[in-house]
Amino acid sequence: MQYRNLGRSGLKVSQLSYGAWVSFGNQLDVKEAKALLQTCRDHGVNFFDNAEVYANGRAEEIMGQAIRELGWKRSDVVVSTKIFWGGQGPNDKGLSRKHIVEGTKASLKRLDMDYVDVLYCHRPDISTPIEETVRAMNHVIDNGWAFYWGTSEWSAQQITEAWAVAQRLDLVGPIVEQPEYNLLARHKVESEYLPLYTNYGIGLTTWSPLASGVLTGKYKKGVIPPDSRFSLENYKNLASRSLVDDVLKKVDGLQPIADELGVPLAQLAIAWCAANPNVSSVICGATKESQIHENMKAIDVIPLLTPVVMEKIEAVVQSKPKRPDSYR
Template identity: 90%
Template sequence: MTMQYKNLGRSGLKVSQLSYGAWVSFGNQLDVKEAKSLLQCCRDHGVNFFDNAEVYANGRAEEIMGQAIRELGWKRSDVVVSTKIFWGGQGPNDKGLSRKHIIEGTKASLKRLDMDYVDVIYCHRPDVSTPIEETVRAMNFLIDHGMAFYWGTSEWSAQQITEAWGVADRLDLVGPIVEQPEYNLLSRHKVESEFLPLYSNHGLGLTTWSPLASGVLTGKYKKGAIPPDSRFALENYKNLANRSLVDDVLKKVDGLKPIADELGVPLSQLAIAWCAANPNVSSVITGATKESQVCSRPFKTYLEDLLVGISMKPI
């Protein structure tokens, strides 16, 4: 199959149905050489959307992605690059969604990426200490000055997104076109219930993260047994491992394995395809540390067949 491309929400921007995110891997597990191989493998299989954030590896992930893309010689207009602003440093104005940090943080991200602009800039979390109007105005400043083409949110509530759109409509400004929530077989409420009015009211698109629940939905984790080359083996992800690898979750994963066996695919492929099958999802952000993970069947031949066969309800 060839990669499918979907509009990002109601915008004209087209993103690959599967995308690559730099969280965990770039700067923690991979450097520029390995990143170049992975990114090129993604491009070879039709991926055009690459996601980052100022906080990933304390900025190193942006540096690695930017250097890798530069050394690969890609035409900038051929790819969609996003980053996220919220956690930029330790100072009182180095985090949050104030006009000051949004503009300064974005300029710093662009410098690390060695790019003139990003296609999408996200507010990485809501900031209850900053008026939403200030944030909406600042995000529009980025767009007006060519630092970003679109803006969105990540892990915001439906109420907060609605409020941002209310401000944008009142001031004749651009509202958030996309939200980046966690979405997988174990985490469904926001995407399938809370956000429902936003899809029709505001044309909200979704770029979802953690389709494999940080690897839990690969089936590779057992209680008390963590593969040494997995992210849960990293020192700074052990708390996440303790929260994720609980009996109730592992039982649910075991219950999904017969369904994957019946379809004749690995559980990981089923889990990714299930996310992509949701019509409100513009792109599923995936992570990988090895070329073999990128070049496996999810990026090649299985996706269309699974999308036809998977219903959103039975699982």
């Protein structure tokens, strides 16, 4: 496993990491979670991602209990969580100072930890001034409840505004953004965020490298495996949006490239994400130990992604965003 600095910070995270979205609390409990987390550690993974909204807080409880029962040294791992959707009340969601402070304390209680390494603002909150959010995230850091803060699915403009506030007030700005990034979703990472990498040293912990499993090749037109994410009731809508003819055609076109390299399509897709130098860590999900073993082999695929191979991939997906001239 390789370790990369999280953006311009001194924090080192494994090139591949594990996220609890969907699996913990919805499909897995503590016993299974322990086996998965230990398998990740055995492969050198040190970064584990969560959120207050995952399984309505149950995912944090499961991860915290699993880590405690495994007896891991807290300083050996990097744990992150995200604040935005904390409940049904008018002050239980968003990025007000009230919810950021109360939500963070509640997350730490569920995780049974004194701190998280990284705390994300899970979405932008247009109803709260960015200055209030920046001050609140610095309050969290000053109290030692988190070491760093970041954003998830914010626009480049919103991140720039947060940094402008932080610099004006001599506060800490967000060091990391967590966007979706895969062969089918590239605009933010490869175009919109370009100025952020040099201007602010923003790192990326990207999610959904397999486009919710679409890029594994396991989904065919009209066929949804019974143990897959898209078979879950909550994800039926996502399935109908994702499994369209154009997408499935691209997936079919990628298979011969993976075959030529002698690797599964899933490993090719994960390696492609990790090969981007602006990506600090690729967050992978898994419900089985075998999936983790397979996903982690993507590290060995990265060196195989020569310019020629990357051009072949591009010719199939044709998803490269046009770069604004001013950012070249």
